[in-house]
Amino acid sequence: MDDKSNSHIENIAKKETFTQEEKQFILDRLNKERLERQKFQEEYAMSQKKYTEEEKHRILQELNEKRIRDEHNKEMKRIRFLDKETYTFGNKTYYKLKDMEREYYLEVETCENFTSRPSIVPLYYRTFGEMKKKEVLLKIVPYSDKIFISRDAIRVYFKPFALQDKHHQG
Incomplete structure (x- = not known):
């Protein structure tokens, strides 16, 4: 210049x-x-170098395995929330967790964001007609339709819980 x-x-x-x-x-x-x-x-x-047939095959195989894993994760997520009973308190909708020491609820809206990375999520419970919340550590695991919850964020111990199924009347 x-x-x-x-x-x-x-x-x-x-x-x-x-x-x-x-x-x-x-x-x-x-x-x-x-x-x-x-x-x-x-x-x-x-x-950039051209791929050999063996490298192309390996890459395609890896991509296919990733696609299968992603489809499986998507299906487990669908099953996890399929035909589950919902409850409405105030203007919010909740799923009820089964087999806990008291009736705990998860807000339906937050369930969309669950991942395999643990995150702090509020569990709700009712006392005298009002909803109270308790923070817990929560994650999902790709191979399971359960939701894994640890009540203590310091001493982490995840236990699996399912959501209450809809009551079908025949």
């Missing part, structure tokens, strides 16, 4: 408002840099 162009850039850089000519100069410069970067990336991509 010549000295005239450099001094022109330095003068533009000090300004807060630009003339139409300066704006066009900036846009042209940015576009030129973008095109050079794009050309470099395309050349780099072309220079």
Whole structure:
């Protein structure tokens, strides 16, 4: 780049408002840099080695295994919440957990966000007609339709719990 162009850039850089000519100069410069970067990336991509048939097969196999795992996780999530009884208290809807020492509820809205990474989630319980909450550590496991809860975030011990099924009347 010549000295005239450099001094022109330095003068533009000090300004807060630009003339139409300066704006066009900036846009042209940015576009030129973008095109050079794009050309470099395309050349780099072309220079990468070609895969052997064995490598292609291994990659496809890994992708297929990941797809199968993802489908399985999706199916377990669907089953975990399929045909479960819901309860409405106030303006919120809850699932009831089975086999706990008292009646605990999970807010339906929060259940969509459960992952295999433990997170702090409120469990709700009713006392004298009002909903109280208790924070617990909760996670899901891909191979199970249960919800794993640890009541203590310090001494973590997860126990599996299911949600109450809908009562079918025949």
